[in-house]
Amino acid sequence: MVAKKGDEREHHFAHESNKIACVVNHETVLHQFAKRVIQESGGLLVPFVKYHDASHPLNLNGLKPSWLILDNIDLEKPLGGVIPDLIGYSANTPVIIEVAYSSFVGYEKQGKLNDLGIWTLEIDLREFHQENFNPRDVQEAIINDVEIKKWLVSHEILIDKIESYAEEIITIDGIWVSLRELPFGDLAIKVVAYNPKVNAIVKAIAKRYYGRWRQDYKNWIVDKRWLQHAKNDLKAAANSSC
Known part of the structure; x- marks a missing residue:
């Protein structure tokens, strides 16, 4: 007897559906396990942060990984348009933790996290597949392995303690706009003299690349990933105003 192509196709789709279901189920289990580990440990080792924003302090070492103590850890608590996997507090400073296996923080969510400023x-x-899942290994990695962790939002900005950084001045509608490349790679954008039209142009470009407003320094900070794109758009705006 020869199987019909329709039967083969149905078998193929059923097989693929089962594979997807297994991945989704494993990711759910991994998420729940990771959240429980962090809750029960009360903290974890995190990558160092070179610069700190004094208004958002964390007790982190600037040269090597630090142990971050977390209290009052909540799971999936809605916050400003996002639902983080966990949010805890180090002293009075909130910290969001996202656990990723096959789905990582994308551009849209990154923008919302930037806006939150937390x-x-x-x-x-991702390396802990269902086939090699060992609870002790995963627990050890979650708590002590900094190589699998990265800061998506961190306040590495103490501009008053930074000695030097590259600055470029462009002119939009006769108004100077300062473009400063900070030592850790981000771009600081500042309209030197207030002008409603120019301010609106700069704001639109900064927000296009998930920039965050720094009220204390009256400037926009754009992540280094988008630095060149933001610069190009700002220079295009300057050229069109000539």
Whole structure:
């Protein structure tokens, strides 16, 4: 007897559906396990942060990984348009933790996290497949392995303590706009003299690349990933105003 192509196709789709279901189920289990580990440990080792924003302090070492103590850890608590996996507090400073296996923080969510301005750490658990899942290994990695962690939002900005950084001045509608490349790679954008039209142009470009407004320094900070794109758009705006 020869199987019909329709039967083969149905078998193929059923097989693929089962594979997807297994991945989704494993990711759910991994998420729940990671959240429980962090809750029960009350903290974890995190990557160092070179610069700190004094208004958003964390007790982190600037040269080597630090142990971050977390209290009052909540799971999936809605916050400003996002639902983080966890949010805890180090002293009085909130920290968001995102646990990733197959789905990582994308551009849209990153923009919302930037707008929130809350320290956010992502833990990459993609190497822990269902076939090699060992609870002790995963627990050890979640708590002590900094190589699988990265800061998505961190306040590495103490501009008054930074000695030097590259600055470029462009002119939009006769108004100077300062473009400063900070030592850790981000771009600081500042309209030197207030002008409603120019301010609106700069704001639109900064927000296009998930920039965050710094009220204390009256400037926009754009992540280094978008630095060149933001610069190009600002220079295009300057050229069109000539």
